[in-house]
Amino acid sequence: MTALQTVDGGFVYGFSAMGSPCEVRIECEAPETALAAGEVVEAEARRIERKFSRYRGDSVVSAINARAGELHPLDPETAALIDYAAQCHALSGGRFDITSGVLRRAWRFDGSDRVPDAVSVAALMDTVGWHKVEWRRPVLRLRRGMEIDLGGLGKEYAVDAALGRAMAVTASPLLVNFGGDLRVSGPRSGGEPWRVAIEAVNEGGGSEGTIEIRSGAITTSGDARRFLLKNGQRFSHILDPRTGWPVPHPPRSVTVAAPTCIEAGFLSTLAMLHGDGAEAFLEREHITAWWLR
Amino acid sequence: MQLTPDATKGALRAALGAMTAALFLATGASAQDTPASSKPADINDDTSTDTSLTRVDSAVLFYQEAGGRVQATEPVVSVTMNDDSGNSINVKLTADTLTGATPNGAAPWTGTQTFITPVKTAGVQTTTTSASGNKVLVTVPGTNIKAAQYTADPNTLPVDHGFRDQRYAVDLNYSVAVDNVSRFTIGGNLSTEHDYSSLSGNFGVSRDLNDRNTTISAAVSVEMDTSKPYFGTPEPMTAMSGATKGGNRTKTVVDAVFGVSQVVNRYWLAQLDYNIDQVSGYQTDPYRIISVVSGTTGAPVRYLYESRPTSRLRQSLYFGNKIALGPTVADASMRVYHDSWGINSLTLDVAERVPVTRWMYVEPHLRYYSQTKANFFHDYLVSGQALPAFASSDSRLGKFTATTVGLKVGVHMGPGELYARAESYDQKGTSHPAGAPGALAQENLFSGVKATSVVLGYSFGFW
């Protein structure tokens, strides 16, 4: 779907990328302006997806993973993102880890009761942990068997980057929303806030309420429909890379407001990774957040 | 959008905000900036590293001392090969040509002074015969020894015009990253001149601590030097003569440096080094003499070959700083030095790199140096007094202050940087020391130098 639709006060440009519906809201008079902004956003989203998706064989991330064990010099943008991820790892005390993806080989969150045995999880843990990676910017070396996945930052980074590109095209108020991770350029025309609905995370769907924002970004992390249930115990899909096991009792969802999308995304993910301590973490760090249990 | 942390923000959010700002600065995708255009590189904000590239840095020094003294031309080529793991190999080649006149150590006098040096083979032109041809071949009376004589005009500093040398040196250094925070270096140096050769080896280790905010390092080196004077080594404190002298002499230098460098804050990098070395062996200048003068008239009575102790312990403490002040970078350092010969010195050095355009900067430089004299330094010796065991009139061992004023210019050109530096160096000492006997009181006994130097260089890297 690629379309420019007229809505009250402006236009919506929609497309599909990074496995999610994406939209740009532009408050302006001229459809050409809206189209130009939308196209710039789409182009940036596709560029970043092509470059960083682990599902694409020709991406930088796939190349890094395919050459685990070798020294891999990175381009400046990738190096900056890897550096950012390394800092996130340090800031989070090891909870946020772009090498944790290999745990998916043991954990398949399909709503079934197939909880992996401790031995197979422990075996995978040899290849999990950012501290096992050699990183001397701009040169990266993964241990053999390790993989990185920028999925936890890529979409949010794309929102920030795409908004930046669009703001260079037009001064009109903008909202960029990639699958629920969104950021605005500022208030709407006339200083009005943007109204953002928080989607329900349970199977019934529907909206859990609305948030009004005039600046910055909003992201939501949740474990909707992705869990295992065994002997009445619910295993969330939020895996702790330090143990290889799901964190206990994370909230159903955490929505965070922050100046940029990549910050909001990191904070909402990190809150989930605190499991039953998520609320305490959010309050301790004075993070503007909404959560559902 | 604001990234400025406010007071209510948690520490995590503040840190995250700062690193996010850095991310978008690096990727050029900042929403508050216009999109990244391909700006040309700014020589004053160049944060590139030499990882996996080869760097060639070549330069030439032109050095000239006032009054027709030493002139030198010194080209160097340095090649550094870096791999992508932080290891590097450096090879540096130096050639050095020196010509001109050098003070022979005698004090000036109101009359013409005559000096004598040996020659290797009678009648054969030797390297000490200067182009000005002011040396004459003589037969030492009462012997069949052939020697060369030269003179110094009245009231001028006696100099030996035969000064000419060619030096070649090669330096090899290998630096190995042991892991993310540790490194060792191993290196060697070979340098040869007609009358001197030097061989040294060094080994160093360093380690980053405190999240790479602190680096500690230690290095040791051993140097072995051989002095091979053209006409042999004279016996210290004996009379200057035309007779050929003794054989080669050697000395060894064992040196250690211990250093700490510290990131003080976002703008300031500091370095503290302690350096100690022990020099053992022949340290006398085999060509240098000292006047023995009459205690009443000041007239030269005879000339003796100088003499220096065979042991010297040197210590210094260096404190260096690099400070980013707005767009400029200040380099300020200080060194204090003390040795067992009694020389104490203080060095202060300041340079300020100022961007002019995106492709050019200038860097004015000031240096102040002050030293006390060695305890065996004498402008002259007095006839009839007991001869000291050690004596030298070398101005380098005397008391003086020196100032350097310089300007460096760097220009981004092609794949690298073209740099040039011009400096003037001026030593000031005691021209008329108190107590000089007779007419010697009217002579300028300070033989320090005034020099100018110009360096031109180009450094570039390639993959």
Place this chain on the structure above:
Amino acid sequence: MPGDMITRLFRLVVAAGVAAALSGCASMGVKPWDRDLLARRSMAPVTHPNLTGFEQHIYFSKEGSSGGSGSAGGGCGCN
């Protein structure tokens, strides 16, 4: 400057250096993301090794002191 003054200064600086080391470097420093300025090439301790080399060579051959930072000059018969 009188010699004993320099000797005293030397001792003072040694004492200050030791004190600074003891007070601990851990309290200083910056986080990796605040290294933007320190990462500049112009902030390296030695930006032009050849210039530093020439300079050390000249001072080594014209002054009574040597050493201090990095490797000392030397290797020539000029002193």
